[in-house]
């Protein structure tokens with residue numbers, strides 16, 4: 001069984017570099033499908049399982065991709081399939097983001113209902129509502145969605161009932177190649193939406209207002225490949241800020257953008273953590289005593305749900321009682337049972353958790369129930385007495401580049417144990433402190449799994465838009 005072993009008690013010190021944002025790079029790679037000419041070159045692409053998954057999805061649709069040294073090159077001139085493979089879509093919710101670009105570009109798509117972290121029911125009604133408003137016909141059955149547009153999608157006025165990140169992204173991408181202007185109201189405002197809009201605009205698209213509640217997308221006839229740098233991962237940055245604070249450490253989180261982390265910074269300051277913002281990162285200095293605070297998750301610019309479990313780990317070691325309210329997902333307290341194995345006292349009532357802080361955490365065998373829960377358990381383990389063994393690492397590998405290597409470089413007593421028998425093809429590559437050679441090994445493994453269509457073949461198989 002693959003596991004991370006942590007012996008708590010080390011005070012973290014030093015500098016940790018933040019990787020490119022998972023939640024920005026996934027829609028950006030999906031948006032590359034919109035380019036009918038030219039290559040896209042995306043820099044700061046983190047080596048994550050989710051990135052490998054979207055890479056396979058794009059390759060299965062006809063895109064040609066190569067990855068080296070955190071740069072992904074994508075050619076999507078020929079789309080050769082409109083069907084996204086079930087095996088890939090079920091693994092990761094963000095793979096559903098190919099629906100918008102495919103509908104916008106070729107007017108046809110067949111895709112299974114998406115998978116992803118088990119943190120709630122996670123419907124996709126708002127995505128579909130947007131596509132239908134733009135003229136797509138949608139049918140659902142046997143776990144699949146089929147959508148087609150007889151004519152090019154038409155710009156529309158769309159009001160989202162919930163400010164969904166994924167729906168905002170999917171609709172933005174579909175609308176980029178639509179006929180006319182789409183006005184998206186109650187849009188999500190996350191920094192990843194802005195990053196996607198910047199990339200779409202660099203590709204020749206016309207998106208205005210990203211980062212506000214109303215986004216205007218003027219459809220264009222053609223889009224082309226573009227060069228883009230992905231924003232730093234604010235959730236990864238926030239996780240290292242918590243890791244620093246929970247150990248009473250002094251850590252510079254290099255690359256972290258303070259504007260993207262305002263609610264996390266504010267809560268840490270309320271707890272008594274010293275935060276110094278600078279142009280190239282954030283310094284976190286913490287003393288041994290922290291004050292309890294209440295936390296309520298909300299869409300951006302509120303406190304991010306993706307930081308809720310890590311913040312709960314920190315509240316466990318602060319003085320007093322804290323109330324954590326999760327308003328974004330209805331089932332995102334699965335980490336509570338695991339924390340309790342480490343001597344935590346938490347009571348959950350619906351979407352509220354009452355955290356009694358100040359009790360000593362003790363090492364235990366725990367399992368990551370989702371991506372951020374895994375990171376939170378590692379944070380708690382850094383402070384706990386004795387040894388903690390964290391399993392369920394396939395979740396953590398979806399979203400953190402070399403978490404053990406990065407924490408070890410800050411002085412944590414942490415290592416990863418890879419067991420031979422669990423090495424399924426997709427999880428087999430050496431992720432921790434992967435040298436350049438391992439990166440190319442990963443890429444060739446992906447290429448072997450998804451053979452690229454060569455140019456000649458592409459010319460034969462190329463799918464024309466439904467209205468061509």
Ligand SMILES: CC(=O)N[C@H]1[C@@H](OP(=O)(O)OP(=O)(O)OC[C@H]2O[C@@H](n3ccc(=O)[nH]c3=O)[C@H](O)[C@@H]2O)O[C@H](CO)[C@@H](O)[C@@H]1O
Nearest residue numbers: 023094122123124125126127162164165166167306328329
């Ligand atoms: C790859 C990615 O970027 N993932 C992030 C994205 O997920 P994701 O895009 O899936 O999250 P959404 O913003 O869509 O979900 C927010 C809420 O809206 C609801 N909803 C969503 C769509 C829909 O059609 N109908 C509906 O009711 C969801 O059930 C949830 O309660 O934003 C979440 C909220 O910040 C983050 O936790 C995820 O890390």
Ligand SMILES: C=C(OP(=O)(O)O)C(=O)O
Nearest residue numbers: 093094116117306371372
């Ligand atoms: C919930 C997350 O990811 P996803 O939406 O891909 O499941 C996350 O990044 O914390």
